[in-house]
Amino acid sequence: MQKITLLFLCSFCTTTAFSQFYFSDGFYSLDNIACPFDTLQTVQYPGGWTIYQTLDGNWDGPVDSTRCISAELVGVFGSIRIHLGQIDPEKPLFLRARASILTDLNDLGPNNLNQADAYAFVTNPSATPVFGTGCVQDLCTGLIIGIGTPGDTRFHTGVSSGNNFPQTTLDFSTCFPSEYFSGQRLKELILKYTFPADAVLDGAYLHVNYLGISELFIPPGLVNEVKASAIHYNAITGEYDVNVSEAAPFSFSDNYLLQYTAPTFPSAQNPSFVIGSIDPNSAEQETINLTVSQFQVLEIQPFTYLSGDLVAGSDSLRHQVNLVNEGGDLCLNFVDFVVGGGDEYRHSSGSINMNNAFSCMKFVDGSALRVMKGATLHYGNAGTGMLALCANSSIILERDATLYFDGILNLAECNDALPPQQIYMDLPPGARLIFTDRARLTNRFSQGQQMLLNVRMLGGTLDDAALAPEDRALIHRIYPEPASAFADNVAVAPNPFADVLTLRYLSAGTEKITLRWADMNGRIAGEQQLAAEKGMNEWQPGVPQAAGVYLLTLEAGAGTCTMKVVKVGR
Numbered sequence: 001m002q003k004i005t006l007l008f009l010c011s012f013c014t015t016t017a018f019s020q021f022y023f024s025d026g027f028y029s030l031d032n033i034a035c036p037f038d039t040l041q042t043v044q045y046p047g048g049w050t051i052y053q054t055l056d057g058n059w060d061g062p063v064d065s066t067r068c069i070s071a072e073l074v075g076v077f078g079s080i081r082i083h084l085g086q087i088d089p090e091k092p093l094f095l096r097a098r099a100s101i102l103t104d105l106n107d108l109g110p111n112n113l114n115q116a117d118a119y120a121f122v123t124n125p126s127a128t129p130v131f132g133t134g135c136v137q138d139l140c141t142g143l144i145i146g147i148g149t150p151g152d153t154r155f156h157t158g159v160s161s162g163n164n165f166p167q168t169t170l171d172f173s174t175c176f177p178s179e180y181f182s183g184q185r186l187k188e189l190i191l192k193y194t195f196p197a198d199a200v201l202d203g204a205y206l207h208v209n210y211l212g213i214s215e216l217f218i219p220p221g222l223v224n225e226v227k228a229s230a231i232h233y234n235a236i237t238g239e240y241d242v243n244v245s246e247a248a249p250f251s252f253s254d255n256y257l258l259q260y261t262a263p264t265f266p267s268a269q270n271p272s273f274v275i276g277s278i279d280p281n282s283a284e285q286e287t288i289n290l291t292v293s294q295f296q297v298l299e300i301q302p303f304t305y306l307s308g309d310l311v312a313g314s315d316s317l318r319h320q321v322n323l324v325n326e327g328g329d330l331c332l333n334f335v336d337f338v339v340g341g342g343d344e345y346r347h348s349s350g351s352i353n354m355n356n357a358f359s360c361m362k363f364v365d366g367s368a369l370r371v372m373k374g375a376t377l378h379y380g381n382a383g384t385g386m387l388a389l390c391a392n393s394s395i396i397l398e399r400d401a402t403l404y405f406d407g408i409l410n411l412a413e414c415n416d417a418l419p420p421q422q423i424y425m426d427l428p429p430g431a432r433l434i435f436t437d438r439a440r441l442t443n444r445f446s447q448g449q450q451m452l453l454n455v456r457m458l459g460g461t462l463d464d465a466a467l468a469p470e471d472r473a474l475i476h477r478i479y480p481e482p483a484s485a486f487a488d489n490v491a492v493a494p495n496p497f498a499d500v501l502t503l504r505y506l507s508a509g510t511e512k513i514t515l516r517w518a519d520m521n522g523r524i525a526g527e528q529q530l531a532a533e534k535g536m537n538e539w540q541p542g543v544p545q546a547a548g549v550y551l552l553t554l555e556a557g558a559g560t561c562t563m564k565v566v567k568v569g570r
Contacts, residue, residue, distance in 0.1 A: 021212060144188065179260060401430075508534065
């Protein structure tokens with residue numbers, strides 16, 4: 001007997017120009033039938049669909065039998081609209097496909113990438129649905145897809161990508177993979193809309209225009225191993241770079257699938273590993289980077305991870321294998337993508353698209369999420385997506401890197417045998433860690449709920465103002481202590497310099513700074529006011545135009561120091 005895997009999906013777009021459809025409905029017709037919840041009333045449902053609300057907000061919960069909600073056709077080419085004055089604004093609205101329109105659909109092809117698209121809008125901005133994961137079943141507004149599989153039931157939730165569109169637009173677009181086995185079928189299609197409890201819905205309409213599920217016509221490249229050789233060696237970095245297209249050499253597509261190959265059914269107890277190896281093998285631990293470039297899409301099948309092969313002559317030490325995004329799209333839909341053994345996810349550009357609350361990158365055993373120098377990573381989508389940091393793992397932000405966090409940050413040891421642990425990260429000059437108003441932090445699975453995100457403030461910016469107070473309390477700022485000799489807290493580089501000078505100052509607290517340039521005859525060549533924050537501060541101050549030897553004086557509440565600085569000609 002097949003069971004149902006539920007994927008609550010939204011918020012990812014990928015090209016499906018070459019695709020074939022499993023399901024397509026433009027809502028061109030209505031069934032005029034007796035209301036299933038009150039046979040004394042007549043309703044109009046889109047053909048093959050049911051419109052309803054439930055008492056508990058679950059799509060499969062007890063139906064609110066006091067509401068018989070009807071639709072009507074609109075537009076030259078057809079589509080439906082639902083007058084929202086019919087619904088209870090305190091309960092979500094569901095449109096669910098009946099089994100009769102799903103029974104005869106073809107099976108999903110194994111090892112493929114699939115696309116789900118749904119288009120809708122509301123007529124009144126005040127009726128714009130609630131987005132995010134703070135609703136029943138961790139879903140406020142989105143598309144729910146059920147896939148029948150031979151394995152256990154899996155439940156997932158997600159939110160819509162409405163924040164990327166005009167306020168009243170409710171378009172959902174997402175990708176999801178099929179797995180290696182046959183017999184996978186679409187078993188449920190459900191649209192869910194949650195409206196603000198105080199919304200004025202009378203006179204407002206929800207228009208539902210289209211829902212389709214399609215498969216890429218050109219099969220994705222299957223990545224089941226990553227082999228590096230001398231041609232992949234990068235002499236500058238000392239690492240091996242293997243593009244995902246080289247790891248799937250017989251692919252004719254820019255879409256790739258990290259493939260589950262174990263003979264068991266995918267589960268947390270039965271993971272599959274894509275092994276990174278070097279030919280010939282090395283007796284030293286080497287680093288292999290699986291890179292994803294611009295216009296490439298990498299989807300990861302459930303419970304599929306990267307791991308390094310054993311170092312030559314060792315029965316325990318493995319090569320490091322990093323997943324490196326250099327402009328591609330990564331799509332996580334189902335469960336954890338676990339990074340361990342000191343491996344990293346490195347982000348230079350591109351995107352990570354997470355389509356439910358528990359789409360997760362999990363870092364264990366000394367691994368790290370690294371945002372490269374000058375890069376920006378948006379992690380999570382309107383509250384969806386989880387980042388799990390386990391004992392000895394970390395976030396690494398290089399200089400001038402930015403991490404916008406818009407999901408759930410889960411802090412835990414991930415090992416019941418460990419005593420309480422802490423997570424530490426550095427925030428270097430120019431780096432920014434920014435939490436959005438939909439971000440969440442939790443340590444409820446840590447030992448005694450004691451784990452914190454400890455951030456060493458080394459000149460970067462930490463913006464947690466949008467977090468709830470209880471989540472903000474899980475962040476601990478660590479400031480370096482200034483030296484007792486004031487001059488030891490001030491540094492300039494380079495010296496001599498040509499155009500740009502960097503000034504660093506370690507402050508004990510918020511204070512105003514005066515910089516003053518003077519030539520060797522004592523004549524003032526420039527003055528500037530700066531504002532210092534507690535911790536390491538870094539500026540690139542204005543400098544004199546003429547080359548020469550100058551005395552740069554820094555005056556602060558904590559003291560004064562003067563340095564000799566040389567500006568050379570170009």
